[in-house]
Amino acid sequence: MLHLVIADAELETIPPEIADHPAVINYARRRKKKPEEMLLDSTYHHAALKRLQDGERRGRPDIVHLCLLNALESIANKEGLLRVYVHTRNNGVIYVKPETRLPRNYNRFVGLMESLFQNRAVPKDLKLLRLEEKGLAELVDEIGPDGVFVMHELGELTRPMDLGRRLVDLENSVVIIGGFPHGDFKSRVPWEKISIYKEPLVAWAVVNEITASFEQWLTSFPP
Structure with a gap:
C-alpha cells in the first residue's frame, strides 16, 4: 500500500490577524460569508498576505x-x-x-x-x-x-x-x-x-x- x-x-481559513483587512472584507461581502469562514487564497487576498509571516507562500x-x-x-x-x-x-x-x-x-x-x-x-x-x-x-x-x-x-x-x-x-x-x-x-x-x-x-x-x-x-x- x-x-x-x-x-x-x-490550506487554511482566514487568520484572525487579517480578518479586518479591506481585501478580505470586500471578498467576504461578495461571497456573503464571514471572513473566518473562508479559505485564505492568494489570488484574492494578496494584499492582506503582506501582513502575515510567510505570507509569500x-x-x-x-x-x-x-x-x-x-x-x-x-x-x-x-x-x-x-x-x-x-x-x-x-x-x-x-x-x-x-x-x-x-x-x-x-x-x-x-x-x-x-x-x-x-x-x-x-x-x-x-x-x-x-x-x-x-x-x-x-x-x-x-x-x-x-x-x-x-x-x-x-x-x-x-x-x-x-x-x-x-x-x-x-x-x-x-x-x-x-x-x-x-x-x-x-x-x-x-x-x-x-x-x-x-x-x-x-x-x-x-x-x-x-x-x-x-x-x-x-x-x-x-x-
Whole structure:
C-alpha cells in the first residue's frame, strides 16, 4: 500500500490577524460569508498576505486541489492500492477516502474545503473527507510504514522508476510531497530525502510521477 501525504499544505481559513483587512472584507461581502469562514487564497487576498509571516507562500488551496485530483484519479487509487492525506501548515490532517470524487471546478472545491474546516467532516454521513488535529510525525507513526520517503529538491537524485520499484517492494510505504509553492518544509522531516529530477517540480507533477512509477511495478493488473 502506498500512502501519499501532501505535507505542510498551504490550506487554511482566514487568520484572525487579517480578518479586518479591506481585501478580505470586500471578498467576504461578495461571497456573503464571514471572513473566518473562508479559505485564505492568494489570488484574492494578496494584499492582506503582506501582513502575515510567510505570507509569500500562504493561501494556495489550488495546489491541494490539483494534487488530490491527480492522486484520486490514478490507477493505483482505482485499484485500491493508494491512500491519500493532506497535512496542513497548522497541523491539521485531512483523511481522504479512496472513493472520494472531488469537484473539478476550483470554486466548488474551495466551498467544499470551507465546509470541511467548519464541520470537520463532509458529507457528515459518509465522511469522505475528515479533518483531525495532528502533526506530520503523528500521522506517519499512525500509518506505521516500512519506509518513508520525502520528495525534496536537495534529496538523492533517483529515477522515478527506481523509486517505484522500492515502493512496491515495501508492504506499506509513505511518500511525502510538499503542498507549498516554494521554500522548504515547516515540519521536521527526518526521513530519507529523494529527488526525481534535476530541477524543482510542482507538487502535482510529483504526484503524477510517483503514482505512475509505482503502478509500473504492480503485478495485480496488466500494464
